Amino acid sequence: MFLPIVVGVDGSGTGLRAVDWAADEAAVRGAPLRLVYASLWERYEGGHLTEDLHKPSEEIMAEDIVESAARRARGRRPDVRVSTAVLPEEPEYALVRESQEASLLVTGARGRSSLAAALLGSVSLTVAGHAHCPTVVVRGDLDDRAGAGAGAHGRVVVGVGEKPAGSAAVRFAFEEARRRGVPVEAVRAWRCPAYETTDHPLPAGEPARLHEQQAVEALEEALRDAPAGVESRRRTVEGRTRTVLVDASRDAGLLVVGARRRPGHFGLQLGRVAHGVLHHSACPVVIVPEPG
Known part of the structure; x- marks a missing residue:
């Protein structure tokens, strides 16, 4: 049932x-x-x-x-x-x-x-x-035609967070994409801290390449157990995670973001990223509870 x-x-x-x-x-x-x-x-x-x-x-x-x-x-x-x-x-x-x-x-x-x-x-x-x-x-504008259906509204975008392995948000995104018959785009934002561009002993540009590579590895880990039969795309973008995901939502059908649930915590259990995309996404947003 x-x-x-x-x-x-x-x-x-x-x-x-x-x-x-x-x-x-x-x-x-x-x-x-x-x-x-x-x-x-x-x-x-x-x-x-x-x-x-x-x-x-x-x-x-x-x-x-x-x-x-x-x-x-x-x-x-x-x-x-x-x-x-x-x-x-x-x-x-x-x-x-x-x-x-x-x-x-x-x-x-x-x-x-x-x-x-x-x-x-x-x-x-x-x-x-x-x-x-x-x-x-x-959020965003919806197609009001009765027969439009979920599959008519574009790809599913999922934000890959700090703990990519076994992510409930990623699993949800793939299952939803399978139902809709659309691709999943897994997005990982990265930033190079300002001090690494000036005081870090590595050659110029090397810190940025390292952070980008870490983002690539996070995507690989998040999609390691992705189910067959659903097209997946990987995208790393330099910038603030909230801004990157809001930009990705502009031509998406659904934006999926995880939110950690901390046992015994009674405050609002939303991270800054989830909070930001809920306010500014251009398409519907799914907040998926993740174990703390």
Whole structure:
């Protein structure tokens, strides 16, 4: 039995795009879709749903939000089994708990102002930093055609981190690429510390070559057990990892990044790289929990 793909819905435009993405993904995986609305507030004032339901915003209830999202998902992917839940609690806590019995957790990227709209909503950021399963934050423009499918949206890019061997993020990227029928591009950024270019006794240019070679070796280690049947590409780039991955996301279908989970640590468990790409990626981002 397949675990469901859980989507946090809130009636916003970005939340509805998350429903579209998740419905397509559920169809590709053959998994059920679970739409969850969680809030301590009784009502939600959402302009997008006001237009859809032809009701004043004050009459839009939680049930209207999830049912509208369910109709949207069923209309887009009639073959996907859809269920809904309305939970009277803070969305961050509800979605993290839901992630314990989910194959994938999906949210939209939503800010609370015109400036924040370009960044990430607090719910999505908190959930990505604590979820027990891979979390997708749907960013960028999506193809709204019902039949577009996951495979129509380009390669899967995965960032290779400091511990490349046995990376859960790399495994996820290959499995997702296999489902979509697209290549995986494994990216490793490298930088030469400034002091090595001036005070280091090695010949000019040698420190940079050493760091680049280390990046190449990290990619080789990360892809050593890559499954057959999926095209893989390796790319090393000089620069800050966040910047390199955001640049790679501009023509990608999915960006996959690992995040270490440290037992006993109760703060936001996202590294600087994951935090940065969540705010600025041009395509949907998957945060995959990695053992500490």
